[in-house]
Amino acid sequence: MQATRAKVAAMTGPQARFEKNTLATPEAISELTEEVMAFLHAQGVEVRATHHTALVLNEVLTNLGTHGGCADRPARIAVIVEPDRVTGEIVDNGPPFDPRHAPDPILDAAVDDRPVGGLGLYLVRKLSSSLEYARRNDENCLTFAISRGTPDQGA
Amino acid sequence: MQIAIDDAGATATITMVGRLDIAGAEVVALPLATLSGSKSGLFVDMAGVTFVASIGLRHLVSAAKAVGRKGGRLVIRNPNVAVAEVITTSGLSDLLRIERGGAS
Secondary structure, eight states, X not given: OOOEEEEEEEEOSTTOEEEEEEOOSHHHHHHHHHHHHHHHHHTTOOHHHHHHHHHHHHHHHHHHHHTSSOTTSOEEEEEEEOSSEEEXXXXXXXXXXXXXXXXXXXXXXXXXXXXXXXXXXXXXXXXXXXXXXXXXXXXXXXXXXXXXXXXXXXX | OEEEEEOSSSEEEEEEEEXXXXXXXXXXXXXXXXXXXXXXXXXXXXXXEEXXXXXXXXXXXXXXXXXXXXXXXXXXXXXXXXXXXXXXXXXXXXXEEEEOSOOO
């Protein structure tokens, strides 16, 4: 089975851009994560911004596939590298859903009561420096930004 | 995701290399569940982990809870800056204690 519609356009330069249409299946999401991280690494983007850009894409698509019921409909992905941030866009034709308003997990519960799930969209909101949503032409349009500039450290 | 396990003593060390995403979580799920049920403590060396998604955290949290119920701990060793930020932002620092520099 073809997990993704392979339309990758990776351009380099001051605003290098990555584009791909991808399904929200586990295999396709894993493949996208690998490709986006490789693209950002090739552009010299720091470890933190590379990771968090891939994380936002991963979590939003996972939510789309598991809760949106549209794993079989391709979403359009774009990632743009700017000097001070990485921006991304996810456009899908699933049911209207604004991840900015998803409920937060209960983080201050006792250890045994701490939820093991529900962290994905919380991380999307917390790690993005901006997160915008619009419903246009029966599509969900989510745009986000991850700040750059944190020096790489650690392994 | 590739893993190596040292379970010779009362505690065990799991060394992970790769991405702890959906595919990686499938690789670590059974070893984490097995070791957290049989050992008094777990060390997870994440120096070689380049990516962690919430589904990966979910397995680590489940293992940490299982070890914690026996009075032990799950310790994350040497995560990179991004993985460490994901753990702290998730509010899991008390459950998934981060250590740096410790050899397994």
